[in-house]
Amino acid sequence: MSGEQLAARGVQVGRWDAPLIPLYAMLAALCRPLTAPAAVVVLVPGAALLALAAWRCVPQGRAVCSRRSVVPWVVLALLFGGWELTAAVWGNDNAHPTFSLLLAPVLETYPGRVVGWLVWLGVGRWLVTR
Numbered sequence: 001m002s003g004e005q006l007a008a009r010g011v012q013v014g015r016w017d018a019p020l021i022p023l024y025a026m027l028a029a030l031c032r033p034l035t036a037p038a039a040v041v042v043l044v045p046g047a048a049l050l051a052l053a054a055w056r057c058v059p060q061g062r063a064v065c066s067r068r069s070v071v072p073w074v075v076l077a078l079l080f081g082g083w084e085l086t087a088a089v090w091g092n093d094n095a096h097p098t099f100s101l102l103l104a105p106v107l108e109t110y111p112g113r114v115v116g117w118l119v120w121l122g123v124g125r126w127l128v129t130r
Contacts, residue, residue, distance in 0.1 A: 017125060025117035029110055034100070042120075049124040 024045065031038040083099070090096040106112040 021121045021125065022118065025114050025121060028117050029113035033104075033107055033113070045121055045124060049127070 028038075028041040031041055080099075087096045087098040087101075092098050092101055094101075100107075103116070107116050
């Protein structure tokens with residue numbers, strides 16, 4: 001099947017990722033937050049999903065993603081990055097919380113981290129397959 005046919009059908013991740021997402025979530029939730037292993041297990045699926053999305057957007061050198069569909073995501077990423085950077089520079093306290101500080105009470109427990117991972121991976125999968 002050519003890249004064009006795959007792009008027309010969409011990426012078929014639904015058949016193999018159903019058991020992998022919960023398994024990865026349960027294993028990744030074992031990492032203590034804000035450590036190097038936690039950063040790695042966050043980056044691995046993020047990079048894989050970004051690569052998959054990029055592969056879908058440019059089959060055989062022909063762009064199928066429009067500027068109109070990319071710009072809102074870039075704006076959201078810049079706003080979120082700006083919020084995180086500003087909060088981190090101003091002290092990362094209750095007056096200027098980062099996103100991780102806001103989620104800390106939920107992510108302190110193993111079940112909370114598993115749910116967080118399921119949300120993270122599920123949203124990433126949804127973005128790639130839409």
